[in-house]
Amino acid sequence: MDPRPGADDGWSALHGDIEPSVVVRGWLRMIRALAAGPVLRVPPDVLSAAGVAAVAAALAAVAGPGWSWLAVPLIVAAGVLDGLDGAVALRTGRARPAGAVVDAVADRVGDVLLGVVLLVLGAPAGWVAAALTLVLLHEYLRARAQAVGMPGVGAVTVAERPTRLIVVAMAAGGAAVFPAGVPALGWGWGATFAITWTGIGVVGLVQLLVGVHRSIPPRFPRTR
DSSP: OOOSTTHHHHHHHHTTTOOOOHHHHHHHHHHHHHSOGGGGGSOHHHHHHHHHHHHHHHHHHHHSTTOHHHHHHHHHHHHHHHHHHHHHHHHTTOOOHHHHHHHHHHHHHHHHHHHHHHHHTTOOHHHHHHHHHHHHHHHHHHHHHHHTTOGGGGSOOTTSHHHHHHHHHHHHHHHHHOTTOSTTTOOOHHHHHHHHHHHHHHHHHHHHHHHHHHHSOOSSOOOO
């Protein structure tokens, strides 16, 4: 954990006042350890762009024959870079609204590229479209709810971006080890994890809707 007081508050401020969970706090601890030395001299927007480039490179890896395994470390690198941009912005005092916009746009571009990775791995276009539609609904709902000051959307759902990165990395890794498909099921890796992503997306959207519902103030004040 970053020993500086208020470090988690700074992360929350950059992410719409989301309160970090125990898992997120552990992730932040690792990212803050990496956000040191020469990394602090890299502009946060460059780190955001590098994260997108890493996902694009992962896409190129799965498109090339015999290179699916390379997509796994590239996707992991994309996740680390996605965390580093905010950590560097906080530590160097370069956090700004425009940077948050760049980060959000980079994340959505990266999400689309992750969907294309599954498409290249053989996922049906319909399942990929469903997974990406749920991502956009999830993020749009959270952004609009935060814009009107609803605190209930601060709960971290199962469908956050790290989960999406893990799902696609597992698909790429599985395709590298078992090119014929998922053992015992006979399904392609792209299709299997596009369906998995969609299922997780539905659960995450429901969790977010529950948070929004809880944040709606009662029409009339309660009286005893």
